[in-house]
Amino acid sequence: xxxxxxxxxxxxxxxxxxxxxYLTASQIREAxxxxxxxxxxxxxxxxxxxxxxxxxxxxxETGVSATPDAEPGYRIPRQAYGLPExxxxxxxxxxxxxxxxxWRRAELAGAxxxxxxxxxxxxxxxxxxxxxxxxxxxxxxxxAFGPLWEAVRDRRPVSFGYRGVGRSSSQQRxxxxxxxxxxxxxxxxxxxxxxxxxxxxxxLSRIDGPxxxxxxxxxxxxxxxxxVRELVREWDAEPQPRRTxxxxxxxxxxxxxxxxxxxxxxxxxxxxxxxxxxxxxxxxWHSEQLASFGADLxxxxxxDLRDAVIRRLKGVLT
Amino acid sequence: xxxxAAAAGSPAARSGARQGAPPRVTPATDRLQRLLALVPYVVxxxxxxxxxxxxxxxxxxxxxxxxLNMLWCVxxxxxxxxxxxDLSYEGGEIVVxxxxxxxxxxxLGVDEASAxxxxxxxxxxxxxxxxxxxxxxxxxxxxxxxxxxxxxxxQVAVQVDDPGAGRVLAQVRDALDRGRRIHMSxxxxxxxxxxxxxxxxxxxxxxxxxxxxEGWCLRAEAVRxxxxxxxxxxxxxxxxxxxxxxxxxxxxxxxLFRPSDDDVRVEFELSVAGRWVAEYxxxxxxxxxxxxxxxxxxxxxxxxxxxxxALRLGEDGRVIxxxxxxAQVREDATAALAEYA
Numbered sequence: 001x002x003x004x005x006x007x008x009x010x011x012x013x014x015x016x017x018x019x020x021x022y023l024t025a026s027q028i029r030e031a032x033x034x035x036x037x038x039x040x041x042x043x044x045x046x047x048x049x050x051x052x053x054x055x056x057x058x059x060x061e062t063g064v065s066a067t068p069d070a071e072p073g074y075r076i077p078r079q080a081y082g083l084p085e086x087x088x089x090x091x092x093x094x095x096x097x098x099x100x101x102x103w104r105r106a107e108l109a110g111a112x113x114x115x116x117x118x119x120x121x122x123x124x125x126x127x128x129x130x131x132x133x134x135x136x137x138x139x140x141x142x143x144a145f146g147p148l149w150e151a152v153r154d155r156r157p158v159s160f161g162y163r164g165v166g167r168s169s170s171q172q173r174x175x176x177x178x179x180x181x182x183x184x185x186x187x188x189x190x191x192x193x194x195x196x197x198x199x200x201x202x203x204l205s206r207i208d209g210p211x212x213x214x215x216x217x218x219x220x221x222x223x224x225x226x227x228v229r230e231l232v233r234e235w236d237a238e239p240q241p242r243r244t245x246x247x248x249x250x251x252x253x254x255x256x257x258x259x260x261x262x263x264x265x266x267x268x269x270x271x272x273x274x275x276x277x278x279x280x281x282x283x284x285w286h287s288e289q290l291a292s293f294g295a296d297l298x299x300x301x302x303x304d305l306r307d308a309v310i311r312r313l314k315g316v317l318t
Numbered sequence: 319x320x321x322x323a324a325a326a327g328s329p330a331a332r333s334g335a336r337q338g339a340p341p342r343v344t345p346a347t348d349r350l351q352r353l354l355a356l357v358p359y360v361v362x363x364x365x366x367x368x369x370x371x372x373x374x375x376x377x378x379x380x381x382x383x384x385x386l387n388m389l390w391c392v393x394x395x396x397x398x399x400x401x402x403x404d405l406s407y408e409g410g411e412i413v414v415x416x417x418x419x420x421x422x423x424x425x426l427g428v429d430e431a432s433a434x435x436x437x438x439x440x441x442x443x444x445x446x447x448x449x450x451x452x453x454x455x456x457x458x459x460x461x462x463x464x465x466x467x468x469x470x471x472x473q474v475a476v477q478v479d480d481p482g483a484g485r486v487l488a489q490v491r492d493a494l495d496r497g498r499r500i501h502m503s504x505x506x507x508x509x510x511x512x513x514x515x516x517x518x519x520x521x522x523x524x525x526x527x528x529x530x531x532e533g534w535c536l537r538a539e540a541v542r543x544x545x546x547x548x549x550x551x552x553x554x555x556x557x558x559x560x561x562x563x564x565x566x567x568x569x570x571x572x573x574l575f576r577p578s579d580d581d582v583r584v585e586f587e588l589s590v591a592g593r594w595v596a597e598y599x600x601x602x603x604x605x606x607x608x609x610x611x612x613x614x615x616x617x618x619x620x621x622x623x624x625x626x627x628a629l630r631l632g633e634d635g636r637v638i639x640x641x642x643x644x645a646q647v648r649e650d651a652t653a654a655l656a657e658y659a
Contacts, residue, residue, distance in 0.1 A: 003388075005346040010353055011392050014402050017419040018394075031396035052347050057427040082422030086463040091452040096460075099437035108433035114351070115430035120374060121355035121423035123362030136441055136524040137570050138476060153428055153470050168590045168610030179473035185526025205597050222473065229475045255505050255512045255550070292630035293510065295653040310658050315632030316651035 008034035012049060013058065017081060021065040022073030050074075088124050096126040098136065107140035107149065140187065142204035147211035148189050151177045154217040157194070161208040170208035175200070176220040179228030183236055190231040191220075199226075201235035241279035245286070246300040249276045253296035275300070283308050351424075353385055357403065358423045360414045368410045383407065389417075431464035432471035440476040444524055445484035476527070482547025483529040487522075489552050490531050494519050499557040500533070503550040508623025512550055517542070518559035525570055532568070534561045541565050543574065575600055581617035584624050585639040588612045592634035595627070613638075625650055 011032045016023065025046060029035050035042045053060050059080040064072050088096065096119070103112040119126055140146075144160065151158045158177060161170035177191040186203060193200035249257060251272055258264055263277040280286040287308035290297055299306040352375060359374070360366055372382040389403050404416035414421075435457065442453045461468045486502075493500050500517045517533040520541070524530075528545055535542040568574075588595055590610035595601075603615035618624055621643055628637050628647040637644045 002345045002349075006349045006353070007388060007391070009346060009350050010388065011394060013350070013354065014392055014419050015394050018402060027396065031394045033393060033395060052344070056347055056351060057424060078419070078422075081424060083425045084463050084465070086459055088456065088459060089452070091449060092456040092459065095438065095441060095449055095452050095456050096434065099434050099441060099456075102437040102440065103433055108429060108436075111427070111429035112433035112437070115426055115434050117351070117355050117375075118423040118426060118430070121358040121362065123358075134444075134522045134524065135570070136437065136444075137526075138437065138440070139526060149474065152473050153432070163610075165594070166591050179475070181474070182476040182527065184477075185528060228473060229477065233477075253510055255510060256507060259505075259550070288630045288632075291632065291654070292626040293654075294626070294629050294650045295657055296510070297654075298657045306658070310655065312632035313629065313651045313655050315634070316629060317648060317655075318633055 004034055008032060009049060009053065013053065013076065016060065016074055016076040017078060019075050021067075022061075022063045022070070022075050024071045024073040028074065083118055083122055086119070086122055086124065088119075088126070090125075093124055093126040096124070098134070100126070102136040102138045104137070106138045107145050108138075138182070139185075142187055142207070144189075144204045144207040144211050145180070145187055147213075148177060148180055148204065151211070151213060151220075152179055152189075155220040155222070156217055157214040157220055158211050159214050160202075160211045162202055163206050163208050165206075173200075173202070174214065175202070178220075178222045178226050178231075180204075181228050181232040183232050188232045188235070190228040190235075199231060201232050239281040241281045243281065243302065244277055244279050245302060245305050247276045247278065247290070248273050248298040248300055249293070250274075250296040254293060257293075257297075280305070287312055349385075353389055354420055355423055356385055357389060357405075357414055357417045357420050360405070360412050361417065361421045365411050365413050368407055368412060371412060386412065426464045426467050428467045428470050431460070431467040432474060434460060435464070435468060435471040436474045436476060440478060440524075443476075443478040444529070445478075445487055478524060478527055478529075483545075486546055486549045486552045487529060489554055490519060490522060490546065493554045493559070494522070496554075497559050499555045499559045500531075500552060501555055502544070502552040504544055505548040505550055507548060508620065508626065510626065513537075516555070517544070518561045520561055520565070520567055523570060525574060530574075534559075534565050541568065543568070578617075578619065581619050582621055582640065582643075584616050584618060584621065584637060584643060586614050586616070586628075586631075587636045587638050588614060588631070589634045592631050595631070595635060621646075629654065 011034065012028070015028065015031050023031070025043070028046070029039075029042050035045060050060055059076060061075050061077060061080070062072060063075070064070050097116070100112040100116045103109045116126055148158065150156075157175065159172060159174045162173045163170040174194045175189065175191045176194060177189050179191070180187055180189050182188075186205065188201050188203055190199065190201045192198070244262070247254075247257065248267055248270065251266075251274055254276065257276055257278060261276045261278050264274050267273040267275045283305050287305055290299060290305070290309050291312040299309050356371075356375065359371065368379050368382060372379045375382065377385070386405060386407055390401070390405055392403050393399060393401050402417070402419060403414070405412065405414040407413075438453060438457050438460070442450065442457070490500070492498075498519075500519055502515060502517065504513050504515055505511070506513055515538075516536040517531070518536070519531055519533040521532050522529060523532055523543070528547070531544045531546060531549075532541065533544070534540075586592075586595060587607070588611060593610065593612055596604050596612055596614050599616055601614040601616055603613075605613040607613055616624070624637065624643065625647055628635065629650055637647050
């Protein structure tokens with residue numbers, strides 16, 4: 001069954017690529033072996049075949065030849081079908097193989113392998129070998145990646161349940177997606193939130209349940225100059241640190257803090273301890289960080305940060 | 319061609335890419351794609367061996383011969399019967415003498431062009447990569463060949479934003495190129511410790527936007543991953559690296575962190591404000607408790623970072639097992655509070 005279908009589809013492609021003029025359905029039925037006798041059955045099978053070829057990206061054109069009384073027909077223009085000439089130097093082929101390898105086991109692995117197959121067919125010896133020493137990997141563990149990539153590619157609006165930070169349940173969001181961006185290893189989608197009328201960024205790992213398409217392909221317009229990378233960068237950016245904290249840190253501890261400190265000096269009041277100055281912006285977030293150092297760190301000032309750390313530590317005991 | 323190349327082009331590798339999605343590529347169309355690539359593959363190389371070609375397409379020689387026969391048998395019946403493809407594979411060498419209509423591969427689809435371009439642009443962001451010029455040339459050629467199919471790829475981006483790694487990356491690459499041992503002072507964040515180690519480098523990994531050195535750690539006598547932004551100081555020693563033959567690079571596709579049976583299993587109960595733990599750490603079990611609360615299970619070889627995490631979480635996350643760890647966290651908090659008394 002599958003073999004006969006492959007033979008028929010192959011003949012159909014060769015037939016439509018070989019013709020300059022549009023071939024009518026009847027002409028195709030005469031030329032291509034494997035179609036059923038009944039015209040209705042042929043029509044049904046031919047419709048499915050056309051869909052499958054288009055699904056593969058084969059540019060099947062419909063049109064009318066410029067001859068009198070011509071019927072509408074089909075052809076595959078060679079120009080639109082064929083991959084343009086591409087030649088790569090060995091170092092270029094090597095980075096191409098490396099790039100294809102990055103998607104292994106991630107969402108676009110099949111697409112990367114398909115692309116490599118076509119490029120090899122064009123005469124390029126791109127192998128998925130590791131270049132000595134470096135191994136890039138992309139991961140798309142989030143279930144929403146596949147449908148959101150399709151939505152971006154096909155310019156379709158979507159809706160999905162989203163659980164924002166600190167929310168106990170998810171809310172339904174409507175989005176015209178402009179792009180997906182990976183930052184610090186996490187995937188985000190950016191676009192126009194149509195309920196709010198504003199640009200928004202969503203983290204894929206917080207999408208709850210399925211992503212549903214809410215409109216036909218082509219119904220989303222990405223505004224000129226929209227920079228999805230920049231949108232995600234802004235969303236993710238930490239606020240500029242504006243305040244300074246003075247911390248007492250046990251010597252031999254707090255390496256992470258010391259690296260970002262503006263000043264470190266031994267504490268004259270307490271041997272074995274240093275006074276470390278760091279800048280911060282958000283009391284809540286910073287107090288969490290500092291609490292994790294336990295008895296190796298004491299906040300001297302400011303008072304609100306000191307109180308926040310004490311509250312957090314007391315929270316452990318409640 | 320290598321076996322890695324073969325595996326990537328095989329149907330198995332493709333169908334593994336997306337589980338649970340409706341099969342858009344049927345067995346028939348999958349084979350059709352291969353047949354349409356096979357003819358230009360041979361034509362562009364004039365003459366190729368059966369064995370090499372079979373390996374390149376991930377097929378047995380028998381399967382390849384079946385493909386070639388299918389191509390050779392294509393017959394169009396109208397207006398006059400003719401066979402548009404002529405080829406031979408006598409003596410183990412394939413020659414295509416007639417196949418004008420399908421002598422070029424099909425152009426790249428949007429998914430295909432995007433997969434390669436997004437990955438190439440990601441590579442171009444790695445600081446100090448020597449092959450930057452090869453990357454920009456490849457990107458330009460691929461964009462030109464893909465045409466309109468390349469446009470959407472601009473809407474997908476992977477940022478390698480790892481400023482901390484740039485400092486030492488050149489040194490690590492130098493050590494790898496020359497096969498030298500590295501000495502470094504490395505910050506272990508979970509334990510808040512600086513450690514001194516000698517490492518024989520094996521390779522660099524760029525995973526989830528961060529750069530790692532994988533190498534044989536002489537202190538641990540095991541293969542270890544080091545995040546480059548946590549290297550405090552690094553020196554390339556004048557000592558040849560000698561990675562034991564038995565040292566195996568880890569399969570990063572299975573996740574960077576592999577739990578072991580010796581690990582301690584820790585359970586946390588998290589409030590809504592503590593849910594981020596499930597996003598940041600590989601949890602082996604995540605259970606919704608209602609009202610946005612979660613119970614998660616983690617495995618770790620070293621409970622010190624769990625104690626630090628518990629202090630950080632405060633009332634937003636509680637260690638519920640093992641009970642000794644719950645008690646230890648309470649002691650830690652009590653000791654810390656004593657400093658404020």
